[in-house]
Amino acid sequence: LVLESQAGTPGLTGTLEAWNWTLAAYDIVDVSAASFNNDTVVTASLSSGIADYVQVATGAVRTRVGWRKTGLTLNFPWEVRVDQVVWISE
Numbered sequence: 001l002v003l004e005s006q007a008g009t010p011g012l013t014g015t016l017e018a019w020n021w022t023l024a025a026y027d028i029v030d031v032s033a034a035s036f037n038n039d040t041v042v043t044a045s046l047s048s049g050i051a052d053y054v055q056v057a058t059g060a061v062r063t064r065v066g067w068r069k070t071g072l073t074l075n076f077p078w079e080v081r082v083d084q085v086v087w088i089s090e
Contacts, residue, residue: 003042003065007034011071016044019062022052026064030061034067039083050089061087077079 003016012034017026029044046053054061067080 001029001044001046001063002084003030003044004039004083004085004086005034005042005065006039006081007036007067008081009073009075010034010036010066011069011073012078012080013070014042014065014067016042017064017066018044018046018053019064020048020052021055022048026062026065033070034080063087 001016001018003014005013006013009020012066014030014032015028017031019025020027029046030042032042063085065082065085067078069078
């Protein structure tokens with residue numbers, strides 16, 4: 001699972017989650033400081049393997065990304081730019 005993004009303000013932490021169809025809940029796959037004014041690529045490996053994250057009947061996948069304040073922020077509202085979220089099966 002790959003996320004490319006950047007934040008327009010410092011002091012934010014990003015969370016990347018993947019829907020686990022077996023458990024019917026989101027699993028947190030990465031938590032990291034948001035990159036201020038620089039594109040950053042976060043690559044997260046799915047711990048239990050890809051099978052739990054793909055719906056058998058349809059092949060659907062779900063991802064949820066979010067940011068929260070964890071430090072001093074310079075402006076409000078915050079601005080976060082997401083270039084892409086990509087699922088890669090290896």
